[in-house]
Amino acid sequence: MDGAAFGALPAARAAAPPPLFLSQPMSAAVELNDQSAIAPAVLIAAIAERRCRASFAALFNHFAPKLKSYLIKQGCRPEQAEELAQEALLAVWRKADYFDPGKAGASTWIFTIARNLRIDALRRERRPDDLIDDPLFQPQESPSAESALATAQGELRLREALKTLPADQAQVVRMSFFSDKPHSEISLQLGVPLGTVKSRLRLAMARLRAALEDRP
C-alpha cells in the first residue's frame, strides 16, 4: 500500500479513534449500553482494519432489528426478513473495506446492500455470493478526510430536514421508500391524485437534496 492510502484516513477514523474497549473481548463491549453512540462508520472502519468482532456485534445490534423492520415493511415474511437482515450484515462483515465514507454514510451503504439483497431474493437470480459483482463492492479510492466529514455532515442536515418537511410530503417520501407500492397505489391509498403524489415527492426531494448538499 502506498503512503497516500495511509495519509488519507476517513475523517471518522481520524477524528474519533474507536474507544479502547472495542479491542477488548466482545462480551465486555456488547454489554455496554452506549455502543449505539459510536458512529456506525467508525464501527465499519474497525471491522475493515482489525476484523473487530465487538464492533460488528454493536453494528448488528443497531442495524439488524431496523433492517428486519424495513424488510417486513417491504412485504417480506418475518423469518425471511431476518434471514435477509443477516445476509446484509454478513456482506458488511465481508466487504467492510469496500465502504467509502466519502461517498455515502454507513446507514446509506447498509440500506443499499439490503435493498439489493431484497431485489435479488425476489428475482432469485443472483446468489448472495455474487455480491462481489455489485457496484457497491467495487474497490474504492481512498477518500479524503474532508469528503468523509462532508458526507457525515450532509446526512446530519438531511436528518434535520426530514423532520421539518411538511407532513404530507414526508408521508409520500416514507411511503415511496417503505411500502413497495407504485405511486399510482400510493395515490389511491391517500385519496389524492397521482400528480399530487408526484409533486409532493418532487418538492420533498428538492428540499432534502438541498439539505444534503448544503445549498439554500
Next chain:
Amino acid sequence: MSIHHHPSESVLTAYASGALADGPSLACAIHLDACAQCRAAVAAMEAVGGVLLDELSDAPLDAQALDLMLARIERPPPSPVRRRAAPDPRAFTNGLPRALKERRIGPRRFVLPGMWVAQVRSNAPDRWRTYLLHAGQGQRLLEHDHRGPEMTVILSGAFRDALGVYRAGDFVEANAGGSHRPAVEGDEACLCLISAEGGVKVEGLARLLQPYLQV
C-alpha cells in the same frame, strides 16, 4: 455525451428504493451509466433511504440472532462461483452497455433488412416485456400503441417522434394511449432498449408479426 431527456423523479425514486420492476430498472441503470446528473439524484435518494432506515423502530430478532450471526462470520466465505450461461451464438452482444452484459439476450428477429428486435430475458416474472430494437438509417418503426407505461433508453444513434429527438443516453417515458411512429434520425442506425408493461400494440396488418417478434 449530452443528455436531454431524463427519467422522472418518480422513476428515479422507485429505482433508488428498489420498487422499480426489472425491465425499467435495467433501462434506468443504462441511463445512469451515462448521466452524472441522475446518478447524483439517485445518490441523494439513497441517502434519504439510509436516514429513514435509521429512524425505523426495531423489529424483535430471534433470541439467538446475534450468536448465529457471530458464528456465521467465522465461517470462510464460499469461493465465488461464476455461473455464466453459455452465450447464445445468435445473440447480439457487440458494444452493449455494462448493465446489459449480464443479461441473456435472445436471437434477433428481423422485421425488415436493418430492423430487428431481440428479447432481453427478464430476471423477474412480471408483466414487463423488455427488448432491444434496432432500426437502420432513415427507417420508420411500425405504428404502435402502448398497453401500459413504456420506458426507452437510447443506446446509440437517435430517433425522432412528434415530441422531439432522442439521442444516445436519453431516457423516454411513454404512457398507454400514445400511438406513435418514431423514425430514425440522422445518418446512423439507432439501437435502443425498450421495456413496456403489457407489451406494445402494433397497428394494422403488421400486428400479424407480433407473435414472432414477442414484443
